[in-house]
Amino acid sequence: MLSQSIGKLSSPNDLPFQIIVGCSLGSVFGIASRWISPLLLFGILAAALLIYYTTLKRPEFVLLGILVLTSTIINFYSIPPLPIGIGRLIITDIALLIPLGIIFLRVMIEKGFKFIHTPLDLPLLCFYGIAILFTVIAIFQSSITFNQSLGEMRILSFYLTFFIITNLIRDEQRLRRLLNGIMLLSTLVALAMIAQYLLGEAIRILPGRVETLGTAGITSEGVSRVLPPGQTLVMVGFFSLIVLTIVDRTQPISMGRFFQIAILGFSVLLTFNRNFWIGIGLALFIMACLVPIPDKLRLIKMAILGALLGGIVLVSALISIRDQSVKLINASLTRMATLFNPETLKEESLRYRYIENSYALPQIASHPLVGLGLGAHYRPLDLRIDRARIMTYDKLSYIHNGHLWVLLKTGLIGYVCLLWVLFLHIKRGVQKWRRVSDPFMRGIVLSFSIMIIAILAAAFVSPLFCVFYWTPVIGIMLGTNEVILRKLRME
Numbered sequence: 001m002l003s004q005s006i007g008k009l010s011s012p013n014d015l016p017f018q019i020i021v022g023c024s025l026g027s028v029f030g031i032a033s034r035w036i037s038p039l040l041l042f043g044i045l046a047a048a049l050l051i052y053y054t055t056l057k058r059p060e061f062v063l064l065g066i067l068v069l070t071s072t073i074i075n076f077y078s079i080p081p082l083p084i085g086i087g088r089l090i091i092t093d094i095a096l097l098i099p100l101g102i103i104f105l106r107v108m109i110e111k112g113f114k115f116i117h118t119p120l121d122l123p124l125l126c127f128y129g130i131a132i133l134f135t136v137i138a139i140f141q142s143s144i145t146f147n148q149s150l151g152e153m154r155i156l157s158f159y160l161t162f163f164i165i166t167n168l169i170r171d172e173q174r175l176r177r178l179l180n181g182i183m184l185l186s187t188l189v190a191l192a193m194i195a196q197y198l199l200g201e202a203i204r205i206l207p208g209r210v211e212t213l214g215t216a217g218i219t220s221e222g223v224s225r226v227l228p229p230g231q232t233l234v235m236v237g238f239f240s241l242i243v244l245t246i247v248d249r250t251q252p253i254s255m256g257r258f259f260q261i262a263i264l265g266f267s268v269l270l271t272f273n274r275n276f277w278i279g280i281g282l283a284l285f286i287m288a289c290l291v292p293i294p295d296k297l298r299l300i301k302m303a304i305l306g307a308l309l310g311g312i313v314l315v316s317a318l319i320s321i322r323d324q325s326v327k328l329i330n331a332s333l334t335r336m337a338t339l340f341n342p343e344t345l346k347e348e349s350l351r352y353r354y355i356e357n358s359y360a361l362p363q364i365a366s367h368p369l370v371g372l373g374l375g376a377h378y379r380p381l382d383l384r385i386d387r388a389r390i391m392t393y394d395k396l397s398y399i400h401n402g403h404l405w406v407l408l409k410t411g412l413i414g415y416v417c418l419l420w421v422l423f424l425h426i427k428r429g430v431q432k433w434r435r436v437s438d439p440f441m442r443g444i445v446l447s448f449s450i451m452i453i454a455i456l457a458a459a460f461v462s463p464l465f466c467v468f469y470w471t472p473v474i475g476i477m478l479g480t481n482e483v484i485l486r487k488l489r490m491e
Helices: 002-009 015-032 038-057 059-070 091-109 121-140 146-168 172-199 231-247 255-271 274-290 293-320 322-340 342-346 348-366 402-435 439-458 471-490
Strands: 209-215 218-227
Touching: 038 059, 038 091, 059 091, 059 146, 059 172, 059 471, 091 146, 121 146, 121 402, 146 471, 172 218, 172 231, 172 255, 172 439, 172 471, 209 322, 218 255, 218 322, 231 255, 231 274, 231 293, 231 439, 231 471, 255 274, 255 293, 274 293, 274 322, 274 439, 322 342, 342 348, 348 402, 402 439, 402 471, 439 471
Parallel strands: none
Antiparallel strands: 209 218
16 A cells, blocks of 8 residues: 555656645755855755655665764764755755655645554654744744754754654555664664774774773773764664564574674673663663563573673683773773762762753753753853863753753753653553564564663763754654554554
8 A cells, every 4th residue: 555655656647746846846946056056956956856766665764864874873963064044954954854845745735645643743743843932932032043053953853753754654564674774773883883992092983982981080091982873773772682582482592683682782881871771771670570471581591691601702802802801891890880889979970960950950940931942052161061171062052961951942841741752652662562463563662662761761861862863763763663553553
C-alpha cells in the first residue's frame, strides 16, 4: 500500500502536488538568488532535489543522513551555513524541512494520504509550539534577537523527526532498515572512538572533546577521554543491543552480537561520562525488573559469559600492553569510585554546575511560566567558569542541567509539556512492549522506553534535551515506538 502511494506521489499524473512543489521551489530559490551566487544556488537545488526524491522513495535514508550529520563523527558546527537574508541555512535544515513539507502537502492534496495521529502528537507539538511562541515574544520585546535564537531553535526542531517517522515510515521493511542503520552507525562510531583512544590526543581524527582524563583533581596521564557527537548513538546502541539479545529468546547469544556489544560497551567506558554510566546502570536495573524470569536467566547467562570473556581479554591486554591497560583500569576504577564518594560533590566540574545553577534559579523564578526564549542569555560573564574555556557555543546561554535549560528557555509550561511527552512515551512502551509479537521490535520498544528514563536521569548534569546530537535521536526513538505500537493496534 505504501509503495503504491509513493508511486502515485512521484507520478507526473499527480499534477496538483507537482505544480505546488515546483512553484514553491521556484519561489524559494528565486528569492534566495538575491543573496546566493548562481553556482552555490545550483548546488543547493541539487541537494534539495536529492533529499526530495530520497524522501519519496527511502525516507529512512533521510533520517539516517540527519543522524550522520549530527550524531556520529562529523562536527555539526563545521557544516558551512548558507546566508539567506533572514538567517542562515544548513543542509540539516533542508533535510528536515523537505520531508515535513511533503507530509503537509500530501495531507492537503492527496486524498488517499492521511496524517497518522499518535498520543504523543499533542504534547510534542505543544512543547515545540510553546518554545517557538515564547521565543517570538522575546524577540518582539527585544530581549533576544532572531539570529541569537536561531541555533537553539534549530536544535529543538530536530524533535520533529518524530513526525517524519510516524508519517513516512509506514511499513516494517523501512523501519528495520532505519533501526539496522542506527545500530551500524553506533558501531562505526564506537570503532572510531577506540581508534582515537589508541592514537591519543596528539592525532585528532574525531571532533568533540579528546582530552586527558582528570578525576577529582587527579590527571590520568596516557588515558584519553573521547567524547565525539556520536557518544549519543553509542549509549543508545549499547543498551538496545543488550535488550535485544535478552528479549529475543528465539536466537542464541551469538559471538558476533556479543562482540558488537563489547565494542559499544568499551566506547561507553571511553567517554568517562559518569552520567552515562549511571543512566545505563539504572536502565539495566529497570530492564531486569520488567522482563520475565526466562529473560532474567538469559541476562544472568549473558553476564557470566561477559565476565569470562572480559577476564580473558583483560589478562591478554595486561600481558601484551601492560602499561596502557593498567592505566586504563586504574583510571576507570578511580572514576567509578567517585560515584560513591561524597567528596565528588566538591569536584571542579560540579562546581561549574553549581555556579550556573545559582544564576539560573533566580531567572526561572523571575520568568516562571514563559521562560526567557531560545538562545537567551541567563547569566553574565563569570571568570570563575568562563576563564580559559573555549567553546563553539554561546556559553552565556549554555547550562549543563538539561531540566533547568528547558525551564529557563520555555518556562514551566514548556517543561511540563516535555515531561508529558517523555512520560507518556515511557508509560506506553512499558505497558505494551510484551504484546509486540516480533522479538526484534519488542526489544526496540522496551529499550527505547527505558532509555528515556536514563536520559531523564542523566539530564540533571548534562543538557541532553537541548544539544544537537541528542534531539534527533530522541525524536527518532519516540517516533519508532509509536510506529511499532500503531502496527500492534492494527493487528
